[in-house]
Amino acid sequence: MTIIDMTIHELHAALKGKQISSVEATTALLERITAVEPQVGSFITVTPEQALAAAKAADHRIASGDCQLLTGIPLAIKDIFLTEGIRTTCGSRILENFIPPYSATSWEKLRDCGAVLLGKLNQDEFAMGSSNESSAYGTTRNPWDTTCIPGGSSGGSAASVAARQAVATLGTDTGGSIRQPASHCGCVGLKPTYGRVSRYGVIAYASSLDQVGPLTRDVADCAIMLEAIAGHDPKDSTSVDTPVPNYSASLTQGVKGMKIGLPKEYFIDGLDPDVQKAMDAAIDTYRRLGAEFVEISLPNTDYAVATYYLIATAEASSNLARYDGVRFGHRAEADGLLDMYTKSRSEGFGSEVKRRIMIGTYALSSGYYDAYYVKAQKVRTLIMNDFVKAFADVDVMLTPVAPTPAFKIGEKINDPLQMYLSDIFTIPVNLAGTCAMSLPAGFSAAGLPIGLQLIGKPFGEESILRAGYAFEQATEWHIRKATI
């Protein structure tokens, strides 16, 4: 097996056994990045020198007998995570030259384990998008078909795993931004329960929905990454102080007797036939493994997209007010204060970001607040209650991740509403604040990956990881490699 094809657990065994050094692994991945980056465009910033220095340090650590699961493993992270001394753009022109003075907690945790940072990954601007087309640094392409989008907003995080440019990556998920690109690129992506992972140092899009999670080659890696980043952070008041389970330990317990819910609102007539076929096959697989299926209902699903686009944009309109050209980021040449604000923001933000700031500002405005923001919050409560009720009868839920496989670049760019609907199955999970994972479950006739979504109870990551692992052991979808 070549180094670039290795998973975290495989590479860890090789590092621990001294068959490979971290410098060798890092070099191999940096070479791979150089080789395929012109076709994929996963990265906004590659950091080869820092990566090799970190790899060298990791090798010393390993030589001294300290080889944790992530020590010496070359990773990459979405450019939404602040990295001290390394440019962090969030996919936006407005942060083109922003060098943060501190690092995100989730990245610090990985770094402290000895992980090696290869660079910062492409994404939709401020995580607003489902295709990576809103990035100010070019569209990332799908490694399975470079005429297709990789999904978004963590498009670079998914594409780089699929293209073997990084062993694993971190992304963020506000309405599906980890799961949808993971599905489109054929990798595993997990959005943890809101509060499971610290948001400190992660550039905010919609604070009540944003959550950090891993994108990996397989479920075992996903468990390793989640365990490393999860936990309470005193710097994030919304992070929850509950113990972090040993996710890897319970992976192999199987799904015999597990009750899996099939929400009827997610298996709609318009579902792509290839996606429907993959879901049917997955249900068969789980039945063979001993799981039981229950049809359930999440009756307010239809309102989720509208609710999301009010709450997320309202929060975003406020979160993005700090990009004003005063203290950091792009400042336009201007005549006076108002002119400076207007020009800096007009020049710095792309059109999707502007659209969402305007929608959110409108939703919060005097006279409209009750009709839009307050009402959306009420519907959000109804959606949460749907999940609470449904989870009374089932352990996990199984749904498609996206209604279709990856679409063509440019196909939906001029139709925001169509674009927004590509997150129809992922958004409710964020509104409910619970956890969900996307994992490879088949391919379309055109050879594009199709993902399966497992939704867990709040803080029920163990269950979905276990169910995902059982599926992975029984299938070979995750082993297939992108052709790039």
Next chain:
Amino acid sequence: MKYQPVIGLEVHVQLLTDTKIFCGCSTTFGSEPNSQTCPVCLGLPGALPVLNKKVVEFAIRAGLSTNCSITPRSIFARKNYFYPDLPKGYQISQFEDPICQLGWLDITVEGQETKRIGITRIHMEEDAGKLVHGDSDMNDGSGVDLNRACTPLLEVVSEPDLRTSDEAVSYLKQLHQIVTWLGICDGNMEEGSFRCDANVSVMPVGSSTFGTRAEIKNINSFKFVKQAIEYEIERQIDLIEDGGTVVQETRLFDPNSCTTRSMRSKEEAHDYRYFPDPDLVPLVISDQWIERARRELPELPEQRQHRFMTDLGLPAYDAEVLTASRALADYFEACVAAHDNAKAVGNWIMGEITRSLNDSGTSIEACPVTPARLAELLKLIDNGTISGKIAKTVFDEMWKSGKTPQTIVEEQGLVQVSDIGAIESIIDEIMAANAGQVEEYRGGKEKVFGFFVGQVMKASKGKANPSVVNELLLTKLQG
């Protein structure tokens, strides 16, 4: 027509916490610009606020001391507007569900009955930074200093229950006394630790519908509060009398001209787009927490005044003066504890101590004469060692040198002379030297008695015991 002014006050109270409300930066005043900042108070991308528990403690104290109810689940909200001193583009404040609601203060204005003023709400919020203009280092541009950004404030909003500028000042002084008494605010109005905005309107006497109000900002002393409100009442009445109408607007007080001028109209007012801050979880305050805070609350000025009157027998006036600040009341009580004569202690504190503090610009906390030393001095008077008059000389020396009263009395030989023989011989000498006055007295001119007391005291260098002098003089003169 006669007009009735209606006034409501919004007071910003800067809290005396060591660190800021949402980060660990220091709140010290006057440091190098931007030296007390971190990613949180700079509003850097990705930074998140974490509530300072001390701020909540202080807010609960303020609420309980102003008869408010404490909200069991209060919410932080974002107030959105753009300004260079506001790093995040929003201020974290409270909007719906503030921490304290529906309290009151009883105020008294001289010559009037006690009046109850409602407090609508008290909420917690962060302060903004400040802009520095036209410094030569900045090529005459403007700079932003974010040291003050994120320092904790309470905003105390009164009901529109105030009717005169005197009532407003009385309310404000009482609130000022409470927050300084509680030790949650230093009360420094010049540095902006305690600042006031006034909402003022007028309506025809007898009307029950309030007039249109103007909000007056930038009033940073009690005197200016009175001036600003009075000017504004006049302005509004004149405007109406001249056939005009008052418009809803924000006005700025100019302390140099004692006038107010328009800052922005209602049309220009911000739409703050308040919404709950998703970065902060709801603040849940248990009954136990409230009860603990209530138990730990110090005795408040009003309660202490009452106790001084009933337990220590002080007149109302003395009790009020001696509870002007918590430190003064503490000083008084420490002194009474060491010398059980409340009236005498009170007189000395209101007299010599206050005078010396004022003359030297010293605060009671830094008073060079400790309560224990003052008690020693008063003991010397009560046991007849020195006279009250000599005591004042001793006190001045104590203030200057820091020596104990005993030492001063001994060193300067100030012990009071009560020895009858010694005093008699002085009286005899003086009567011999002033035979004319003796005759006058005996002839019925009793006023001359004072002259003899003065002469005897002078001859004894003030050390003769005045009551012994009086007694002996009377006997001898009547001879």
